[in-house]
Amino acid sequence: MSDTLENITTIGVLGAGQMGAGIAQVAAQGGFTVLLADVSQARADAGKAGIAKQLGRLVEKGKLAAEARDAILGRITAVVGAAGLAPGDFLVEAATENIELKKQLFVELDRAARPGVILATNTSSISITLIAAVTGRPERVVGMHFMNPVPVMKLVEIIRGLQTADDTYQLTLALAHKLGKTTITSKDCPGFLVNxxxxxxxxxxxxxxxxxxxxxxxxxxxxxxxxxxxxxxxxxxxxxxxxxxxxxxxxxxxxxxxxxxxxxxxxxxxxxxxxxxxxxxxxxxxxxxxx
Known part of the structure; x- marks a missing residue:
């Protein structure tokens, strides 16, 4: 169980699209080992390639050293599916905004993750309570809504489902702050605060x-x-x-x-x-x- 921020060294991200890749980039820039997963190796690799392109632009503008870029990319491993995230200490789902898809992915994440590992969703509107209910660890499910584009936007919206435990919420807050983000907290209601x-x-x-x-x-x-x-x-x-x-x-x-x-x-x-x-x-x- 990852009860403290110090115990979180590997962050898993399910979904290597625009949002998932952005979350993976920010986590790797924050010094975490990152597992970036998608439905196929090709899509996961494409997500990592997109991160490399974004970091390359920063190097060209003189905002990031080439050595730092290489170190960040070296902390990211592209893997396949929820099962590829099994070693993760904190898992974030960043798939398409579709309730049935998210429910299925959380069943898979719950099966893959070690007991006690927090399962966060980057959903921008769907009920955290509903997503948590399909898992065997509803108290360890939380909303962690990053803004787009993730590397640029400072805000993370934290959403507590009906079942979310206090320590789950506090650890998610601490992780967001470690990633350099400012947080707000919303009740679990459609669209939360921002949307x-x-x-x-x-x-x-x-x-x-x-x-x-x-x-x-x-x-x-x-x-x-x-x-x-x-x-x-x-x-x-x-x-x-x-x-x-x-x-x-x-x-x-x-x-x-x-x-x-x-x-x-x-x-x-x-x-x-x-x-x-x-x-x-x-x-x-x-x-x-x-x-």
């Missing part, structure tokens, strides 16, 4: 675009200069992933039953078209034509 506030903003920006009130550029410039936001809601949605934004909006709308969380049709159609934002080259903006 409860953010999704109506993104939705309303989508409705404004859908109704022709202004161009995407006008809407985002209005938010940046009129609301003092560093990024407009539409470009932020593209960065998060429109599929993820839609999944969160649908959870909020379904669970809270309030139409203010309903997704605009333009968002639903973009997702149906496979235009998921930056990761696919097109979302509310077309990134294929950008340098």
């Amino acid at each position: 409860r506030i953010l999704i109506p903003l993104i939705n309303e920006a989508g409705f404004a675009l859908q109704e022709g009130l202004g161009s995407a550029e006008d809407i985002d410039t209005g938010a940046k200069l009129g609301l003092n936001h560093p990024m407009g809601p539409l470009e932020l949605a593209d960065l998060i992933g429109l599929d993820t934004c839609l999944a969160i909006a649908d959870v909020l709308h379904r669970e809270l039953g309030d139409d203010k969380y309903r997704a605009p049709n333009i968002l639903r159609m973009h997702v149906a078209a496979g235009w998921h934002g930056r990761k696919t080259g097109r979302g509310f903006y077309n990134y294929a034509s950008k340098p």
Whole structure:
């Protein structure tokens, strides 16, 4: 059992996509040994290659020494599936925002992990209580919601499920702080704190675009200069992933039953078209034509 921060030396991350790779990078930069898992070796390797690319950019800008980059990458091992994370002292799931998938992954993580090891989920909207209930260690399950992009954003939202034990919560807080993050704590409610506030903003920006009130550029410039936001809601949605934004909006709308969380049709159609934002080259903006 990893009861203290000193006993956590190896962090396992399940999901080598944008969020999982970011979590793995931050953990490795924090001096931890990292196991980065996905459904295949190729996908896990691709996640590590993406980290190498990100660190390479820092080296080119003079923000990171080449030796430090090599040391960080040397602490990351790409593995396959939940079983590959068995040696981990703290495990974080960072898969697609789909409740049935997450429940299945937590069954696998519970089977693979040593007794007492904390199982954290990076979910941005799904009930921690519901996820914890499929495991044999519900008191050791917690929400650990990193913001995107993980290496840049300072915030981690900690969510306590109904079953989450105090020591699980405290150890997760301590780990987040060790990774250089600032934490907030939310009750286990749909969307938690950040997305409860953010999704109506993104939705309303989508409705404004859908109704022709202004161009995407006008809407985002209005938010940046009129609301003092560093990024407009539409470009932020593209960065998060429109599929993820839609999944969160649908959870909020379904669970809270309030139409203010309903997704605009333009968002639903973009997702149906496979235009998921930056990761696919097109979302509310077309990134294929950008340098």
